[in-house]
Amino acid sequence: NAGVTQTPKFRILKIGQSMTLQCTQDMNHNYMYWYRQDPGMGLKLIYYSVGAGITDKGEVPNGYNVSRSTTEDFPLRLELAAPSQTSVYFCASSENTRQAFFGQGTRLTVV
Amino acid sequence: KNEVEQSPQNLTAQEGEFITINCSYSVGISALHWLQQHPGGGIVSLFMLSSGKKKHGRLIATINIQEKHSSLHITASHPRDSAVYICAVSERQGAQKLVFGQGTRLTINP
Numbered sequence: 001n002a003g004v005t006q007t008p009k010f011r012i013l014k015i016g017q018s019m020t021l022q023c024t025q026d027m028n029h030n031y032m033y034w035y036r037q038d039p040g041m042g043l044k045l046i047y048y049s050v051g052a053g054i055t056d057k058g059e060v061p062n063g064y065n066v067s068r069s070t071t072e073d074f075p076l077r078l079e080l081a082a083p084s085q086t087s088v089y090f091c092a093s094s095e096n097t098r099q100a101f102f103g104q105g106t107r108l109t110v111v
Numbered sequence: 112k113n114e115v116e117q118s119p120q121n122l123t124a125q126e127g128e129f130i131t132i133n134c135s136y137s138v139g140i141s142a143l144h145w146l147q148q149h150p151g152g153g154i155v156s157l158f159m160l161s162s163g164k165k166k167h168g169r170l171i172a173t174i175n176i177q178e179k180h181s182s183l184h185i186t187a188s189h190p191r192d193s194a195v196y197i198c199a200v201s202e203r204q205g206a207q208k209l210v211f212g213q214g215t216r217l218t219i220n221p
Binding site for chain 2: 033035040041042043044045048058090092098099100101102103104105
């Protein structure tokens with residue numbers, strides 16, 4: 001019973017590098033989300049998806065891209081990493097009005 | 112002003128004490144969520160409620176829609192309850208995007 005799986009758990013990037021944070025859920029949820037958590041701040045929504053092929057921007061989308069080719073997967077792409085993207089990233093999924101399930105998080109440091 | 116405000120930001124108590132964490136919000140919501148985050152760990156959903164009260168073990172969550180306020184109570188607190196507790200609200204319409212409070216860091220000393 002995996003739930004929401006994120007990889008990697010930790011990553012250090014150099015400024016200007018790119019990477020993809022992976023997120024997979026096995027609950028057949030239509031809704032998936034990417035959040036970032038900065039120290040002392042509440043989680044902020046980066047992007048979300050209401051189903052395969054449909055994505056939309058959240059509150060802080062700049063510097064990120066997403067795709068949703070399948071129901072299960074919702075990868076988050078950082079194209080040109082910047083120090084401001086140092087954060088903990090959480091992927092989550094839900095089924096419409098039901099509770100959300102979160103991954104374990106990815107701690108990203110950009111140096 | 113944040114849309115979701117929690118108080119207190121930090122709370123330290125002795126084992127066995129009754130704990131209350133408060134959450135106020137300023138937007139129309141379809142549901143309010145209480146989440147728990149252990150140090151270095153992921154986030155776990157504790158409750159999702161849109162009215163009244165829910166109980167799970169020693170945890171109780173209440174919501175007052177008219178006053179736009181919710182509380183999370185922990186009875187007979189234990190050191191393993193030490194965590195960050197996060198209040199979040201779902202927008203009234205759309206994709207159930209969550210808007211989060213800053214979290215309350217709870218430490219229970221033995």
